Amino acid sequence: MGGETGKPEGPDFQAGVPFESIPEGGMLAGRVGEDAVLLVRRGDRVFAVGATCTHYGGPLAEGILAGETVRCPWHHAAFDLATGGPVRPPARDPIPCWTVERRSGRVFVIGRAPVPSRPPAAGPHPESIVVVGGGAAGTAAVETLRAEGYGGPLTLLSADPDPPYDRPNLSKDYLAGNAPEDWIPLRGRDFYDERKVGLRLGVRVTALDREAKRVRMADGTALAYGALLLATGADPIRVPIPGADRTHVRTLRSLADSRALVAAAATAKRAVVIGASFIGLETAASLRARGLAVDVVAPESTPLERVMGREVGAFVRKVHEEHGVSFHLGRKPGEIGTSDVTLDDGTSLPADLVVMGVGVRPATALAESAGLSVDRGILVDERLATGDPAVFAAGDVARYPDSRSGRRVRIEHWVVAQRQGQTAARNMLGDREEFDAVPFFWSAHYDVTISYVGHAEEWDAVEIDGSLDARDAAVRYRMNGRTLAVATVGRDRGSLRAELEIEGGRTVAG
Numbered sequence: 001m002g003g004e005t006g007k008p009e010g011p012d013f014q015a016g017v018p019f020e021s022i023p024e025g026g027m028l029a030g031r032v033g034e035d036a037v038l039l040v041r042r043g044d045r046v047f048a049v050g051a052t053c054t055h056y057g058g059p060l061a062e063g064i065l066a067g068e069t070v071r072c073p074w075h076h077a078a079f080d081l082a083t084g085g086p087v088r089p090p091a092r093d094p095i096p097c098w099t100v101e102r103r104s105g106r107v108f109v110i111g112r113a114p115v116p117s118r119p120p121a122a123g124p125h126p127e128s129i130v131v132v133g134g135g136a137a138g139t140a141a142v143e144t145l146r147a148e149g150y151g152g153p154l155t156l157l158s159a160d161p162d163p164p165y166d167r168p169n170l171s172k173d174y175l176a177g178n179a180p181e182d183w184i185p186l187r188g189r190d191f192y193d194e195r196k197v198g199l200r201l202g203v204r205v206t207a208l209d210r211e212a213k214r215v216r217m218a219d220g221t222a223l224a225y226g227a228l229l230l231a232t233g234a235d236p237i238r239v240p241i242p243g244a245d246r247t248h249v250r251t252l253r254s255l256a257d258s259r260a261l262v263a264a265a266a267t268a269k270r271a272v273v274i275g276a277s278f279i280g281l282e283t284a285a286s287l288r289a290r291g292l293a294v295d296v297v298a299p300e301s302t303p304l305e306r307v308m309g310r311e312v313g314a315f316v317r318k319v320h321e322e323h324g325v326s327f328h329l330g331r332k333p334g335e336i337g338t339s340d341v342t343l344d345d346g347t348s349l350p351a352d353l354v355v356m357g358v359g360v361r362p363a364t365a366l367a368e369s370a371g372l373s374v375d376r377g378i379l380v381d382e383r384l385a386t387g388d389p390a391v392f393a394a395g396d397v398a399r400y401p402d403s404r405s406g407r408r409v410r411i412e413h414w415v416v417a418q419r420q421g422q423t424a425a426r427n428m429l430g431d432r433e434e435f436d437a438v439p440f441f442w443s444a445h446y447d448v449t450i451s452y453v454g455h456a457e458e459w460d461a462v463e464i465d466g467s468l469d470a471r472d473a474a475v476r477y478r479m480n481g482r483t484l485a486v487a488t489v490g491r492d493r494g495s496l497r498a499e500l501e502i503e504g505g506r507t508v509a510g
C-alpha cells in the first residue's frame with residue numbers, strides 16, 4: 001500500500017561499488033535500474049535485496065539487521081537476506097533478491113536471484129485442516145500451511161462475507177478517506193484458489209463436535225477435520241445503556257462496520273465516540289479528517305492510561321485536542337437519544353452518529369460449548385494447542401503462557417495474531433514451536449504514529465527519553481528495574497532495537 005515513489009537514489013550497483021564502502025554488519029542503499037536495492041554485508045558475505053517493504057512500502061534502509069534478516073522500521077516485518085522471504089508479518093510477500101559477484105575488491109549486482117523452491121514438508125500430517133476465522137491469525141495460518149508444504153484438504157471458514165482484509169486500516173486511512181477500498185483486501189480470491197484453499201465466506205461455525213472431529217455451520221452443513229484452528233477473534237462490546245441499539249450507534253470491527261461508518265459520516269455533522277480506546281481514538285481522528293465535530297466520552301481521567309501510562313495518554317489527548325476533538329473524561333454515557341447523548345452528569349452532547357469504542361470480548365462461545373478450557377480466552381499451551389491435541393487456537397481469542405512474565409496473556413495486536421497463526425500452523429504439522437514472540441503494535445492518530453513493543457500490564461516506573469511534544473521519544477515501562485515494554489514516537493529504529501533487546505532478555509539501554 002502506498003509505497004515509495006520516484007527514482008531510487010544512490011550508487012548503481014550494476015556498475016559496482018568498493019567492498020569496503022559497505023559497512024560491516026550494515027547496509028548501503030543504491031539502485032539496480034529502476035529498483036531501490038540494499039547491499040548488506042555480513043562478514044565476508046554480501047546480500048542484495050529490495051529496499052522497500054512489501055507491507056506498506058516502509059524504507060528498509062531505515063530498519064535494522066537482526067541475524068540473517070532485515071527488519072522494517074514501520075511495523076517490524078522481517079525479511080530473510082538470502083531468500084527475501086517474509087519471515088515475520090505483517091509482510092506477506094517476499095522482497096526481491098539479486099545475485100552479487102566480487103571482483104577486484106568491488107561488488108557487482110549481476111541479476112535477479114531465482115526464487116528458491118521449497119521441498120514439500122515431511123509427514124505425517126493431519127488428513128485435513130479446517131481454520132475457523134478469516135482474520136489475521138486464520139489467514140496467516142492457511143498461508144503458512146501451504147508455504148510449509150501441507151498438501152491435504154485445507155478450508156478457511158469465515159463468518160465475514162468479505163474476503164480477508166487489512167483490519168488495522170479500517171479505523172485509519174480507509175475510514176479517514178485516504179485509502180481506497182481496493183487497498184483493503186489482503187489477497188484476491190485467486191490466491192486461495194491457486195493454493196487450493198477452500199475459502200468459504202459468510203459461513204458461521206455454530207458447533208464443534210470434538211469426538212466426531214467435525215464442525216457444524218449455521219446452514220446445517222458439517223465439515224470433518226483432522227486438525228482444527230480456532231481463530232475467531234473478538235467481538236466489540238456495546239455498553240448496555242438505553243438507546244444503545246439505535247441505528248446510528250455503531251461499533252467498528254469489520255469492513256462492513258467501517259463502510260457503514262463512512263456512509264454515515266457522509267451526512268452526519270457531529271459524532272460522539274464512547275470510549276477512549278485505541279480504536280475509539282483512531283475513529284475520532286478519522287471522523288475529524290472527514291470534517292465531523294467529535295466528542296469523546298470516557299470514564300478514565302487520561303485516555304489510554306491503563307495501557308500506556310499517564311504521560312503518553314496526556315500526549316495523545318493533546319494531539320487530539322489540537323485537531324479539535326473535545327474530551328469528556330471521568331464521565332459515562334447515561335442514555336443515547338435520537339440526536340444526542342446524555343452523560344451521567346446530565347450534560348447533553350448533540351450527536352447524529354455514535355461510535356462505541358469500549359473494547360472487545362474474545363469470541364470463545366464455540367470453544368466453550370465444545371468443552372474446551374476457557375478463562376477470558378481459550379486457554380492454550382506454549383504451542384497454542386488447547387487441551388484437545390487436534391484443536392489449536394490463535395489470535396485475539398487465545399490466552400497463552402507468556403515466557404517473559406510467567407503469566408497467561410491474551411494480546412489484541414494484528415502482528416501477534418499473524419505470528420500465532422504461523423506458529424499454530426507449523427505445530428499442526430508436527431513442529432514443537434513455542435510461541436514467545438515479543439508483542440508489537442502500532443496506532444496512528446493524524447500524523448502521529450505510536451509503536452509499542454513488549455507487554456506491560458503493570459509497572460513501577462515510566463522513563464521518558466526525549467520529548468513526546470517534540471514527537472521524538474522512547475517511553476520505557478519498567479518493573480523491578482526490568483524493561484517490560486517500550487513505546488516510541490518518531491523513533492522507529494529505537495523501537496526495533498528495543499524489540500531486539502527484549503527478545504534477547506537484555507536490559508534496554510539508550
Ligand SMILES: Cc1cc2nc3c(=O)[nH]c(=O)nc-3n(C[C@H](O)[C@H](O)[C@H](O)COP(=O)(O)OP(=O)(O)OC[C@H]3O[C@@H](n4cnc5c(N)ncnc54)[C@H](O)[C@@H]3O)c2cc1C
Nearest residue numbers: 133134135136137159168205233395396412413414417441
Ligand atoms: C478497527 C481496528 C483497528 C485495529 N488497529 C490495529 C493496529 O493498528 N495495530 C494492531 O496491532 N492491531 C490493531 N487492531 C487489532 C487487530 O486487528 C486484531 O488484534 C487482529 O485482527 C486479531 O486477529 P484474529 O485473527 O485473532 O481476529 P480477527 O482478525 O478479528 O478475525 C476473526 C475472524 O473470525 C471470524 N469468526 C468469528 N467467529 C466465527 C465463527 N463462529 N465462524 C466462522 N468465523 C468466525 C470473524 O468473522 C473474523 O473473520 C485493530 C482492530 C480493529 C477492529
Ligand code: FES
Nearest residue numbers: 053055056058072
Ligand atoms: S511497511 Fe514494513 S512492516 Fe509495515
